[in-house]
Amino acid sequence: MSDSSFLYNLWYVAAAGTQVERGKTLAKTILGQDVLLGRDKNGMVFALRDFCPHRGIPLRYGKFDGENVECCYHGWCFNTAGQCTKIPSLLPDDTTDISRIKTPSYPCHEVDGNIWVFIPPPKTKPPEQLPDVPSAPVAMRAGYFHVDSVVFPCALDHAVIGLMDPSHGPFVHASWWWRSRRSMHVKQKQFAPYGLGFQMVRHAPSSNSRAYKILGGQRSTEITFQLPGLRTEHIMIGDRHVVLLTALTPIDEQRTELHQFMYTDIGFINALRPLLTRFGKAFIRQDLDIVIKQQEGLKGGNPTLMLLGDSDAQALWYYKLKKDYLESQANGVPFVNRIPEKLLRWQS
Ligand code: FES
Ligand SMILES: [Fe+2]
Structure with missing residues (x-):
């Protein structure tokens, strides 16, 4: 695939x-x-x-x-x-x-x-007109921190799908500070097309994320995914912000670098930087371990894999976006976003 x-x-x-x-x-x-x-x-x-x-x-x-x-x-x-x-x-x-x-x-x-x-493609010049550089949803240069950069031994597709996949959380990221398998419940989230991707529209965060509970206040989250592999989670607590940016950059066909950044204008979260960086690194390590194990299973060929149900819908959308983007580039026509507005339901 x-x-x-x-x-x-x-x-x-x-x-x-x-x-x-x-x-x-x-x-x-x-x-x-x-x-x-x-x-x-x-x-x-x-x-x-x-x-x-x-x-x-x-x-x-x-x-x-x-x-x-x-x-x-x-x-x-x-x-x-x-x-x-x-x-x-x-x-x-x-x-x-x-x-x-x-x-x-x-x-x-x-x-x-x-x-x-x-x-640009190899041995070609960039076009005269460049798209805007993607930027964070709110300007918060002061509260910026680089959590980690890690090389995943896999092609971009597997890294993206791992990033978008909502159903691995209780299995891969089970930990006292995040969530447990027992806390699995039905999730229902509204999605809409957005830029070069799609958005899980603003909603109250999942009640089984312990990390969110300590934040207090009126909380809401919006998650955006855009090509080539950019995920932005924008959490609002009252009128303050926490932005998590995950950027996937292919090194080559077999390796992808994941960069994780965080921005916040909430003083005490900023003060927790060393601790949050440790949690962030541990979280990424869990995803890395899974990718390493997955590569063992994938070696020696390109087996047919499955994308099933609403919990894999975002992965299917990613392939659709990618195909449409490649076609638009090949034909020299503007990219058109064909992601539907849709309510997705799954358990995690
Ligand atoms: S190879 Fe001769 S100066 Fe670079
Ligand atoms: Fe993960």
């Missing part, structure tokens, strides 16, 4: 802003493309193709002085837009126009604390 085709011409979270210091670079692979992320001496982020056009050595092995990346092989230098700025072997009177030598750069922005990179 897993389809290997990547979704190009979209923004992907490449890293948490805190992972790339000023004057430093960080090498990543995104959708199979080697990308050198960096932050210049003024704090601006950039992304270059991690490849020296001279002899092809990755630029990550070179040096960055906050303005130029110097290739480790013959010392050619490239600025943060990818333009060659120096070729040490050329004599001062050489007339070669080195500004025509480039390594491609990727559109790159830091939004809500995260570094986003726009990935």
Whole structure:
């Protein structure tokens, strides 16, 4: 069922802003493309193709002085837009126009604390008009924290489906601080199309989530999923917010990086940061363990799997969105969201 085709011409979270210091670079692979992320001496982020056009050595092995990346092989230098700025072997009177030598750069922005990179198909340029970088539902730069980034040894599809799947909670995430299997009950949630995906419309949170109970106040939650693999949970307590952003970024066909972020303008939740980070990491670890076990079962082929009932409806929607997106890209026409408005019912 897993389809290997990547979704190009979209923004992907490449890293948490805190992972790339000023004057430093960080090498990543995104959708199979080697990308050198960096932050210049003024704090601006950039992304270059991690490849020296001279002899092809990755630029990550070179040096960055906050303005130029110097290739480790013959010392050619490239600025943060990818333009060659120096070729040490050329004599001062050489007339070669080195500004025509480039390594491609990727559109790159830091939004809500995260570094986003726009990935076009291999060996193509990004379109002139770029979509907006996805942003958090409320502006809360102050209460930002990066919970974790973890590599899942699976294709994006399995990671997304694991993320969307509402029925594994009582089995995989059973723990004293979240929920137990005994607390399973009927859930009924309204869904609606939204952007490049769908939304579980705002509702009172599930009463069997102990973590919610300690928050008090009038609580409501809205969960949004959008291509390529972005899940946003927006919890409101009175007029205050907690936003959980999970971003899935394919490294290649077999590995997907999960980035988990949290934002809040609630002081005491922010104060609980170390504890919440520990819970968050434990939660992600539970999903990772399942993916590792699942890969054991999937190895040696692409067996037919099942998507069954309302609890798997979101997974089916994901495949539908993905297919429609790929078709829109192949035909050069705008994407049309065909997700229905629907009430889904399941037990978890
Ligand atoms: S390979 Fe990079 S400078 Fe020669
Ligand atoms: Fe999970």
